[in-house]
Amino acid sequence: MASIMIHLQTAHRLLQPGGLLFQRVRDPGQYYLGVTAPDSVNLDSFASKEIRWAAHLRAKTPKEWYQNIEEFYQKRRKKADPDFLLGYIFHNITDAAFDETLHNPIWAAAGRAYGSAMSVNDAGWEESFRYDMSQREADWWKEVRPALAGARCRDFHTISGEQMGRHRDHLLTDYWDRPCQEPPKVITREMVWLLADYTEGPLAKILK
16 A cells, blocks of 8 residues: 555646546645545554454455445545545555555565565655655645645545544644654655556546
8 A cells, every 4th residue: 555645746746737536626735635534544653454444445455446436426426526526536556556566565665675674564665755855845745735734524324524634634744743764675666657547547437
């Protein structure tokens, strides 16, 4: 699964000229809130598989996962806030695409880069966190942050508006409190752009 800043950076990328969602999203704040929402379930502690999978519409295989997302979108698209819903399904598409294409290579490379200092799984998450911290002064985040701060939090699917709001506020403030002076060793902006490209096919299929 992708880290939160990778989710938001790819989401921002698709709103730019030439991106699949350029001029389709009317309220970027609600869109970005939707992008963060599925991970709200992990705010207080790493949620159980049942809770995580429900929030992420997850399935055993990427093909089934994409099908779940498409079915969810078709059922909700006439009732939910359209921009929030786009963000919500985009988060889950991004996770499916990341797991299908980039997760194993990044985790393996991080394991080699960090060596015996930590397990491969811990190295992958450390690398993801370092990449997130490297984006704290990025221009794209300076654009996304105020939009996200002004978004309206409401109950959605398995997530309460209260939980969603606390998670959003954590991303805007407390998330950045952990010191991190070291740059990422593996993840690059080019990898994030590649992930954005990977998301466009499944997303276009759902929106057709």
